[in-house]
Amino acid sequence: MGAELNRDPDVRASVAADASGMYMEPDAVARPKTQRDVAEVLRRAVVDRMAVTTAGGQTSTTGASITDRGILLSLRALDRILDIDPVKRTARVEAGVMIADLARAAGEQDMMFAPDPTSEVEATVGGAVACNASGARTLMYGPTRVHVRALKVALVTGEVVELRRPPVLEKNTVGFAFAHDPVDWFVGSEGTLGVVLEAEFDLLPKPAQVMGLAIPFRTEEAALAFVVEARESGAVRARCLEYFDARTSAIYRSPGSTDPEATALPIVYVEQTYDGGTEPPFEPWLELAERHGADTGDIRAYLDDAALREARRQRHAIPAAMNERGSRFRPAGGRKVSTDWAVPYRKLAEAIASCRTSADAHGVPQPFVFGHAGNGHPHTNFIGSDAAAVGRYEQVVEETLRMVFGMGGTVAAEHGIGKIKRRWLPLQMTPLQISVMRAVKKQLDPHDLLAPGNVL
Ligand SMILES: Cc1cc2nc3c(=O)[nH]c(=O)nc-3n(C[C@H](O)[C@H](O)[C@H](O)COP(=O)(O)OP(=O)(O)OC[C@H]3O[C@@H](n4cnc5c(N)ncnc54)[C@H](O)[C@@H]3O)c2cc1C
Structure with a gap:
């Protein structure tokens, strides 16, 4: 297949899901093998006024890489x-x-x-x-x-x-x-x-050497206070500061775990680079961790490429488990309800605490919380077993988002807006900003054919 469109139902179904838990079948699928084919698909789509949604790996968590309008354009074959x-x-x-x-x-x-x-x-x-x-x-x-x-x-x-x-010019006043x-x-x-x-x-x-440490803490508050000090202390230089709450650290520790109730001590995973031929910078991290009451007897260290890969595998098991648990409930209208909000990192503990309070107030189970604490950017995940549960979790999310915006935060720190988060755009951006984005879109895509329903 080059620039041709495939309307076979099985082929359309094979690209109808991404990691958002949504399901949308396109009218046709294009799997161009060359860049020239891509241009040809677009030219014909304009003539036929068919919408075109581009897809890569379809790991979007926001429904951005699926569509029920027009062509799903998969670029997987452009892999050189x-x-x-x-x-x-x-x-x-x-x-x-x-x-x-x-x-x-x-x-x-x-x-x-x-x-x-x-x-x-x-x-x-x-x-x-x-x-x-x-x-x-x-x-x-x-x-x-x-x-x-x-x-x-x-x-x-x-x-x-x-x-x-x-x-980059020191001075530029053009336009x-x-x-x-x-x-x-x-x-x-x-x-x-x-x-x-x-x-x-x-x-x-490539850094000469990298040390990874998974440090367990007795409470969420202690772990998040450690993150703030790690960012601000001159004694350590983190290249990542990742947080796993009690429930997600159980998955981190046992990546195959299927028990949704399992818990373990919350973990902060840190990495620091260091020069070849020198010792790993373990001591300053240990000191900092001890000051925050960490369980230093149970720290795991990752000191070579294979061990660091293992740490990534353990980390990856968490969103993968969330997606898998959420997708089980799709037939009943359930799914994973996840967030991608971020706040200034010093406000992270307060933001997570507010989200937990909101969950309690709505009488729903606590979220799984994990992610990029050093950037004030956790993912909170709820598993909705049916449409009603999804609705209740979305209320918690909406309440949390209003608080996040009040703290100067964002609704989408890395996953984008896609289709799922579009309704929250006006809470973060002014009508003027949105109308400027619409004007740019109109200029570049006058017939609104590209990825309809994403962002705007
Ligand atoms: C388990 C898991 C973990 C994740 N972890 C992270 C994470 O740590 N950080 C993070 O940022 N994200 C993460 N994501 C989200 C997702 O993987 C990223 O957004 C990723 O960049 C999407 O790449 P993709 O190739 O899958 O794009 P797709 O899902 O196929 O598409 C995503 C968006 O990009 C557009 N698009 C794709 N290719 C092109 C193209 N060539 N030209 C124009 N538009 C295009 C699509 O139209 C769509 O809007 C995670 C997702 C999962 C499932």
């Missing part, structure tokens, strides 16, 4: 790593390359692709660009956006444009500042403005 340049420290890849494959290829040349969403084995670089994905290491290296140097984008007309970041760098228009645009065909990324030197 085109160039890795160890001198310029850059990588040029097609959009369908898996993040983990790019990370591995960069690692083989002693470099690092910094964005590390937990889903890296199943998610594509095109999806990471389109969602501005983050990960545990974002604390030190920033989100995907800061690593993108250039993009090749197919506009809805099928015209292909190469966009490169302009040089509106938000128009200066078109690369930024497309990073985080969730497929609504164009189709990313290729991306060029900055790579970083």
Whole structure:
């Protein structure tokens, strides 16, 4: 199949679900093998006024990569790593390359692709660009956006444009500042403005050594106070500060666990890089942990590549378990209700406590809480067993979000808005901001064919 559309029911069903728990069958599926095919699909779609929703790995948690309108355009076959340049420290890849494959290829040349969403084995670089994905290491290296140097984008007309970041000028008064760098228009645009065909990324030197520590604490408060001090103390230099509450740390400790009631002490997982030939910087972490009453006798250390991979596997087991538990209830209208909000990191403990209070007030079970505490960015997950339970959890989420906005936070720190979180956009952005976004969308996609229902 090149630019042809496949309307076979089984093929349509095979792309009807992502990690959001929603199910939407497209009218047709396109699986182009070349960039030229992608442009051809778009050209024909405009003529036929068919909507086009681009998909990479379909790991979206917000329903962004599924649709029940028009064509689902899967870019999985555009999977070539085109160039890795160890001198310029850059990588040029097609959009369908898996993040983990790019990370591995960069690692083989002693470099690092910094964005590390937990889903890296199943998610594509095109999806990471389109969602501005983050990960545990974002604390030190920033989100995907800061690593993108250039993009090749197919506009809805099928015209292909190469966009490169302009040089950073000390002085520049040309036009509106938000128009200066078109690369930024497309990073985080969730497929609504164009189709990313290729991306060029900055790579970083691979750290000589990395130490990971999983530190158990007696209470959530102690763990989160430790996170704040770890960010602010000059004695340690975390590249990630991840938190797992009592229920998710049970999954972290036993990744195969299927008991939803199992608990263990809350954990903070930290990583720090250090120079080759030196000892792991264990002592300052131990001191800090002891000051916060950690159970230092039960700290797990991860000191080589294999051990660090194991830590990632344990970490990945948590969202995977949440997705699996949520999907079991789909026939009854249930699903996982998850959040992606973030607050300034000092306010994280207060925000999580408010969410827990709200859950109690609504008489629903407590959420599973885990994620990027160093960035003030937890994921709270509820498992709704039917549509009514989902509705009750959504009330808790809405209440929490209002409090999050009051703290200067955001509804979507890394997963994007997609379809599920669209209704909360007006709580965070003013009507003026939304109308400017609509105007840009209208200019780039006048017939509203790209990823309808995402974001706006
Ligand atoms: C278990 C699990 C863990 C996760 N952990 C993280 C995490 O740690 N950090 C994080 O940021 N996210 C995480 N996610 C969410 C998700 O993996 C990321 O958003 C990822 O970047 C999506 O990539 P994808 O290839 O699966 O994109 P898809 O899900 O296929 O698409 C996502 C969005 O991008 C658009 N899109 C995809 N490819 C293109 C393209 N080439 N051009 C234009 N638009 C495109 C789609 O239209 C859609 O709007 C997780 C998801 C799961 C299931």
